[in-house]
Amino acid sequence: MYSTPLIPRQIRVHLQQPMTTPSVEYLASAHKLEELLPDSGREAAFAGRSNAGKSSAINTLANRHRLAFVSKTPGRTQTINFFSVGKNMRWVDLPGYGFAKVSKTEREYWGELISAYLAQRKSLIGLILLADSRHRIKVLDEQLIAWFAPSGRPVHVLLTKSDKLSQSAASMALREAQTLLTRRYANCSVQLFSATANKGVAQANALLAEWLAPQSERTEKTPG
Numbered sequence: 001m002y003s004t005p006l007i008p009r010q011i012r013v014h015l016q017q018p019m020t021t022p023s024v025e026y027l028a029s030a031h032k033l034e035e036l037l038p039d040s041g042r043e044a045a046f047a048g049r050s051n052a053g054k055s056s057a058i059n060t061l062a063n064r065h066r067l068a069f070v071s072k073t074p075g076r077t078q079t080i081n082f083f084s085v086g087k088n089m090r091w092v093d094l095p096g097y098g099f100a101k102v103s104k105t106e107r108e109y110w111g112e113l114i115s116a117y118l119a120q121r122k123s124l125i126g127l128i129l130l131a132d133s134r135h136r137i138k139v140l141d142e143q144l145i146a147w148f149a150p151s152g153r154p155v156h157v158l159l160t161k162s163d164k165l166s167q168s169a170a171s172m173a174l175r176e177a178q179t180l181l182t183r184r185y186a187n188c189s190v191q192l193f194s195a196t197a198n199k200g201v202a203q204a205n206a207l208l209a210e211w212l213a214p215q216s217e218r219t220e221k222t223p224g
């Protein structure tokens, strides 16, 4: 539809963004490493502090109301949840971290589960990190990025709940996060996001589609 060569590729991608809502289906949940789905194909993982807006973001990106459970009780036992977004392509919802009321044993177990998954998973292409746009990037978030970035795989930060900020405050939050993260970590990018106001959805979905596309279909390999 937008295939005219007179339009530069960046603009074509932008025009195509509303069409990138994937067809997402729940596959399975894992409480422990042995329960993970076979490590083949391509995956994008979602991580963030409890209450950062991860479930809401996943639901909005999938255009489904209750695909990921939007919890009002942070601290409940959580699992690694797998969703199919196409043949051999998955989104992986990791347990939220940083909730103080969870017992130390449980916190350590989650940390081990998440870090083992992130360190060992061959099919993992990149990490979507969700952080509340109203707060500066927290120490735990940056620690996760600093630990993951040396793998060479990209981290894309969604600054969530941006509808709660004025336009100028949201722009400032974006600039601050970009300054902090993109200068320190080569493969890190940042955008504003709002599940409530449907902001940044097309941009995030376009990036996820790009990450998960089979090698032969990846646009970064083709000349503009």
Ligand code: GDP
Pocket: 048, 049, 050, 051, 052, 053, 054, 055, 056, 057, 069, 070, 071, 072, 074, 096, 160, 161, 162, 163, 164, 193, 194, 195, 196, 197
């Ligand atoms: P999770 O713990 O990271 O999965 O976070 P949730 O998706 O459960 O969201 C935590 C709280 O933030 C809930 O009360 C959501 O309704 C609220 N929330 C999530 N996303 C948004 C958003 O884009 N805008 C606003 N205003 N609230 C949001």
